[in-house]
Amino acid sequence: MSDTSHKTQGKIAVVGAGTMGAGIASVFAALGWQVALYSRSQATLDTARTIVEAGTGSAEAPVFYTTSLNACLKDADVVSENLTEDPELKKTVLREIEQQVPATCLLSTNTSSVPITQLATALNSPQRLIGIHWFNPPQIMPLVEIVPGEVTSEEIIVQAQALSKKAGKSSIIVRQDCPGFVVNRLQYAMLREALFLVEQGIASIADVDLAVESTLAPRWAACGPLRLMDMAGLDTVRNVSAILMPELSNDPHIPALVTQLVSEGALGTKTGRGFYPWTEQIATSARNKRDRMVVHARKVASND
Numbered sequence: 001m002s003d004t005s006h007k008t009q010g011k012i013a014v015v016g017a018g019t020m021g022a023g024i025a026s027v028f029a030a031l032g033w034q035v036a037l038y039s040r041s042q043a044t045l046d047t048a049r050t051i052v053e054a055g056t057g058s059a060e061a062p063v064f065y066t067t068s069l070n071a072c073l074k075d076a077d078v079v080s081e082n083l084t085e086d087p088e089l090k091k092t093v094l095r096e097i098e099q100q101v102p103a104t105c106l107l108s109t110n111t112s113s114v115p116i117t118q119l120a121t122a123l124n125s126p127q128r129l130i131g132i133h134w135f136n137p138p139q140i141m142p143l144v145e146i147v148p149g150e151v152t153s154e155e156i157i158v159q160a161q162a163l164s165k166k167a168g169k170s171s172i173i174v175r176q177d178c179p180g181f182v183v184n185r186l187q188y189a190m191l192r193e194a195l196f197l198v199e200q201g202i203a204s205i206a207d208v209d210l211a212v213e214s215t216l217a218p219r220w221a222a223c224g225p226l227r228l229m230d231m232a233g234l235d236t237v238r239n240v241s242a243i244l245m246p247e248l249s250n251d252p253h254i255p256a257l258v259t260q261l262v263s264e265g266a267l268g269t270k271t272g273r274g275f276y277p278w279t280e281q282i283a284t285s286a287r288n289k290r291d292r293m294v295v296h297a298r299k300v301a302s303n304d
Helices: 019-030 042-055 070-074 086-102 116-120 154-166 183-199 205-222 225-232 234-247 256-263 278-303
Strands: 013-015 034-038 063-066 078-081 108-109 129-133 142-147 170-173
Touching: 013 019, 013 070, 019 034, 019 042, 034 042, 034 070, 034 256, 042 063, 042 078, 070 086, 078 086, 086 108, 108 154, 116 129, 129 154, 142 154, 154 170, 183 205, 183 256, 205 225, 205 278, 225 234
Parallel strands: 013 034, 013 078, 034 063, 078 108, 108 129, 142 170
Antiparallel strands: 129 142
């Protein structure tokens, strides 16, 4: 972990102290930034403190925990908004943030699905807002998506790229502001087909997961899907597409199995049941395995 004793790099105000906000706070704290982390809930801040301390390896990380948005935003050079995926809530808070920070402050949102252009309508200067979409866990995942809105200035895009690089992250530019951006659109397209296979009785939940974990995931860790198709041969891709594409699910609705589980209160690890039963021990083990695999894949890629 990076030494936090070196000169402070600047101040970042992290608005929202859930899993993502706490993780982002720990990334910048470990790099020597002054960090202010805001939540309306003291209990959420207490949980966030344990995440930050684990992420930085220090109980002395330069993080100011506060339930005051004004105090969080004071003297901020960068804002990272990490509230729940509620467009109206985000717009309300982003409007308040804009009123309290100077024009030189980089104003970013970590939304994973809401178009930046939609959120920017709440601002007096919509060209200031940019999406910097982090992935869970922020301390480990190597990539962020930079998502300009329709009127985001080129200067702000450059600033977001520079900030991402300072944070040790690679970045991609989402060139058209669309719901879900790039990674989540790919992920949810696959999720739709995975649940279709389960709901049609073609494969079990466990077997669908095993198919991805043992075949697709290691391939995709080495090459993205388009590079892999080049390696397979585009004539083969054309022939398989003619047979397969008409058979894939294109259902525009929320998958029925997801709706059913949510209605039962089965939300996944947070409630002890989702597609699978979970204990805290099993969930912790699964998260640790995920993190180890991501770190290993990064090491392998860096050696290529």
